[in-house]
Structures are given as C-alpha cells and as structure tokens.
Amino acid sequence: MAFRFVHYEVNADATKPKHLTGDITMKFFVDTADIDQIKELLAYGMVDGVTTNPSIIAKSGLDILEVTKEICSIVDGPVSAEVVALDHETMLAEGLKLAKIADNIAVKVPLTWAGLQTCKVLSDQGIMVNVTLCFSANQALLAAKAGATFISPFIGRLDDINLDGLELIDDIRTIYDNYGFETQILAASIRNANHMSECAKIGADVCTAPPNVIKAMANHVLTDNGLAGFMADIKKAGIKIL
Numbered sequence: 494m495a496f497r498f499v500h501y502e503v504n505a506d507a508t509k510p511k512h513l514t515g516d517i518t519m520k521f522f523v524d525t526a527d528i529d530q531i532k533e534l535l536a537y538g539m540v541d542g543v544t545t546n547p548s549i550i551a552k553s554g555l556d557i558l559e560v561t562k563e564i565c566s567i568v569d570g571p572v573s574a575e576v577v578a579l580d581h582e583t584m585l586a587e588g589l590k591l592a593k594i595a596d597n598i599a600v601k602v603p604l605t606w607a608g609l610q611t612c613k614v615l616s617d618q619g620i621m622v623n624v625t626l627c628f629s630a631n632q633a634l635l636a637a638k639a640g641a642t643f644i645s646p647f648i649g650r651l652d653d654i655n656l657d658g659l660e661l662i663d664d665i666r667t668i669y670d671n672y673g674f675e676t677q678i679l680a681a682s683i684r685n686a687n688h689m690s691e692c693a694k695i696g697a698d699v700c701t702a703p704p705n706v707i708k709a710m711a712n713h714v715l716t717d718n719g720l721a722g723f724m725a726d727i728k729k730a731g732i733k734i735l
C-alpha cells in the first residue's frame with residue numbers, strides 16, 4: 494500500500510479525511526435496475542444508493558426515464574442515471590432532464606473532455622455528478638477538479654486486462670487525501686465479495702456491486718458447517734425457545 498501524505502494545517506482532526514475520522518460510513522450502492530432485487534436488499538439496510546448504466550438499462554428492457562423514476566421513489570440515496578450523448582451540449586440537456594426526475598439523481602457522465610465539461614456545469618448548479626469509466630489516477634484527478642460528486646473507477650475491467658483495479662482505488666485515495674478533494678471514490682465494476690472488503694480496507698467511500706455479489710458477502714463454509722453442527726445438537730437435545 495502506498496504511503497499517504499495528508500495535509501494537516503491547524504487542527505489535525507478537523508482536516509482529516511472524513512472516512513478516517515469515522516464521520517461517515519462506507520456506503521453500498523446496488524449496481525442494477527432490477528426493482529425486486531433493490532427492494533430485497535433494502536429490507537436488510539444494504540442499499541445506500543443505486544447505479545445504472547446503459548447496459549444495465551438495456552438488459553432491463555425498460556424505459557430509462559420510467560425505471561429511474563421508480564428506483565428514485567424507493568431509494569433515498571443517490572441514484573446514478575447515465576447520459577447517452579457524446580457531445581457536451583446534448584449531454585448537458587440530457588443531464589438536466591435526468592436531474593429533474595428526482596432530487597436524488599446523480600447524473601452519470603463518461604470520463605471524456607465533454608463529460609468533464611458537463612460535470613463542471615452540472616455540479617456548479619448543485620446537481621450530483623458521477624464521472625464514470627475511470628481507469629487511471631490522472632482521470633480521477635481531472636474529475637475531482639471538475640467538481641464530481643463521485644468518481645467511478647472500474648476494478649473488474651482493469652483486472653480483466655491483467656492490471657490491478659484495487660491498486661487504482663488505493664492511488665486515487667492517496668491523491669484525494671493529499672489535497673482534501675471531496676469527490677467520493679465509488680468503486681465500480683466489482684465482480685466478487687473480496688473486492689468489497691479490499692475496497693473497505695483501502696477506504697473507498699462507496700462500493701457499487703450487483704446484488705449477487707452483495708449477497709455472496711455473507712457466505713462462509715465455516716458458518717454453514719457450524720450451523721449444521723448446532724442444528725444437529727438442537728435436534729438431539731430438543732432445545733426450544735418458543
């Protein structure tokens with residue numbers, strides 16, 4: 494893990510990054526447009542927000558505006574909805590339309606110069622922006638400078654090409670902490686439960702993962718074996734509580 498230099502100016506505690514002072518909790522976003530799956534995880538308190546992208550919307554077969562509105566009606570936290578244009582003017586018009594759906598919309602823009610320009614304009618208007626498709630620390634630095642609420646580095650897609658997705662999360666954490674950037678690191682393209690705890694160790698502000706990955710976090714063979722042993726003893730001894 495890289496050495497982190499954090500600027501402490503007057504009061505060390507007051508200038509510490511929030512994730513190091515315990516002021517905020519690590520947030521779980523669910524990477525899906527499946528309403529039933531979101532509702533299921535909401536019941537366990539595992540949904541602090543939702544992310545979607547054009548592929549997720551296409552897979553749902555639903556209208557982007559309608560499904561996004563429905564998600565916003567059941568989730569209090571940020572709901573990311575992605576623009577589909579490539580040029581700034583159209584992206585901005587799309588972003589403003591998406592932002593009108595609900596107060597908790599985070600407009601998702603790609604990490605291109607047009608996306609960064611759109612990020613700057615929307616964030617200046619107080620609209621949450623999630624800059625997506627981030628694959629380098631330099632890109633994350635640009636997004637923070639443009640006022641992004643969230644930066645989405647894609648772990649799994651880097652791992653897919655034999656690069657280290659978690660190392661990128663660590664690098665961005667170091668850079669943001671060095672200067673007190675408030676852009677939240679939203680670890681994305683999470684493919685397994687291990688990614689979740691590794692991101693938590695690094696200090697990612699948010700992890701967005703498909704429902705099956707969040708559910709897999711509870712799995713452990715020793716829990717299964719231990720419970721089987723307890724159940725056998727409960728049956729043998731006839732233990733009852735109710």
Ligand code: E4P
Pocket residue numbers: 524544545546625645647649650681682683701
């Ligand atoms: C979320 O914001 C991303 O779009 C998503 O995590 C991408 O995941 P994938 O690389 O598994 O498609």
